[in-house]
Amino acid sequence: MSQDTFKKALAVGRPPNVVQNFPGSQALLVSGKVIDRAMTAKGGAMTIAANGRNIFIIEGALKAAQRANAAIIIEIARSEATYCPTTLWNIARRVDYLCNKLGITIPVAVHADHYFIKSWDGVAEAKAEIPSVFDAGITSIAIDASHMTDDLNLLANLVVAPTIPTWAGYETEIGEIKGEFGLSSPVEAKFLCQGLNAHNFCPDWIALNNGTTHGIEASGEGIQVDLTAKIHETLKPYGTSGAQHGTSGNDSARLREIAAQTATTKANVATALQMIGWGVKVNEFGNAIMDGDHFAKVTGTGVDDALWDEMVAYADDNGISGGNYKKLNLVFERRWQGQSQAIRQRMADNVEGFVYDLLVNVFNAQDTAPIAYDLILEAGSYDLGPKAKQFEDPAEWTEEKIKAMAASIDTDKGPEGDFDD
Incomplete structure (x- = not known):
């Protein structure tokens, strides 16, 4: 990519x-x-949608994408703001x-993930806040x-979608809280996209419960590639790609199948990046490895070993364990930034290596x-x-008809899961 091409894209590709x-x-x-x-x-x-829970994750992901010459998404979920500095x-x-600091020239989208609306009472707040x-x-x-x-999901999208700029990326979701036997279906996904299309909204992505281990694990078999492909094929007329949630912890072979055999273009990764940045031992899938009741850390990598001990002690004192270690981001990022340059660098480098491989x-x-x-240059625009x-x-997608359908x-609709990742 020439500097001239970058300059031209920069001139027209950045939204207002x-x-x-x-x-x-x-x-x-x-x-x-x-x-x-x-x-x-x-x-x-x-591409990866990297949840930038702390600044070292963002740095490592950006550097990996630059090295891979890959377009990338950096995101944060609405709920993550309660326990992350980002x-x-x-x-x-x-x-x-x-x-700007790192001289990153690849295109980057900045995504607000899981802007949740858990009940109809949240629609007005979303409309005002988005x-x-x-x-x-x-x-x-x-x-x-x-x-x-499903009817309220669609109706909420119809109320809120007008607050999203028409040039912006738009993701919708179906089936995140399904129970053990409640994987998303082609019928539900089509219902959502049909109703949106009828009112002239075209989501760029749809997220499914397709067996992901994110939140409630809906199936012990993991991500269902065939189901995902079937749903995506059903949605072709609506122009909606797939967003794969809960990518952390899935084996590489399954993720390659998702990329190759479905219309998925966005894969969320959160927990693995956090753990790897800290220097926690992980397996090849990014799953953290335990040492007794605590996460195992690789000595001399990630955060300073003494500071890691402080993090563990804080977690123990506050009843924080397992996935809730995510709550340490807000408490400790200031301390991580106060480490030596070499240690800060190795935290970002850990993330870079993992993301580059993905x-x-x-x-x-x-x-x-x-x-x-x-x-961007063909369009001559950011839009x-x-x-x-x-x-x-x-006329076939009025509120009354939506509820009847x-x-x-x-x-x-099964038990609730964890909607961060």
Whole structure:
């Protein structure tokens, strides 16, 4: 990629909220649409959506993508802001700062993940609050109303979607809280995308419960590739790609199948990056390894060993264990940044190595940055438009008819899971 191409893409590819927030920046922050379509254009490729719970994860992921010449997504979930220093309102600023500091030139989308709406009472709050995250530089968002019944999920999306800029990446979700026998179905997914299309909304991604180990493990078999492919095939007319949640802990062979055999272009990874940055021992899938009742740490890597001991002691004193170690991010990031440059560097380097391997050897995302540049330059704009035009009849998708159709869908909303990853 020539410097001239980068400059041209930089001139037209940054959305207006990015330009307003970072007027002198040399960071190519782009719509999530650009990232999705770059993966689709390459074919059989998905990129990481790295949950930037702390600044070392963001740095490592950006450096890995630069090395792989891959377009990438940096994200944070709405709930993560309660226990992480990275929030929906500062993540774009953190990404922009690091891109400029490190000379990052690959395209990066900044994604607000799992903007959850757990009940109808949350719709008004979402409608009021979502514009503020775009005001802060976000370029993509996931509306997660899947905690509700299928009719309310669709109706909530219809109320909230107008608050999302038309140029921005838009993810929707179906089936996140299914129980053991409640994997997402093609019927439910099509219902959601049909209703959105009827009202002229085209989500770029849909997240499914497809057997992921994220949150409630819906199936001991892990991610269901065939089911995912079937749902994606059903959704082809609607132009909606797949977003794979709960990628941490899945074996590489299964993830390669997801990339190669489905329309998935976005794969969320959170827990593995956090653990690897700290220097926790992990297996080849990114699962943390235990040493008795605590996580095993590799001496001399990740955070300073003495500081790790403080983290463990704090966790023990506060009843924090297992997945709840994520709550240490907010408490300890200041301490991590106060370490020597060499230790800070090795934390980011740990993340870089893991993400680079995923991008190149598992996700097939290498060399997607030039494709993204071409898409921006061909459009001559930061706005690539929708992948599918409206073709469903809005008269058939009134609130009354939506509720009647949803009542006929055989669905099982199961126990709630953990919606961060």
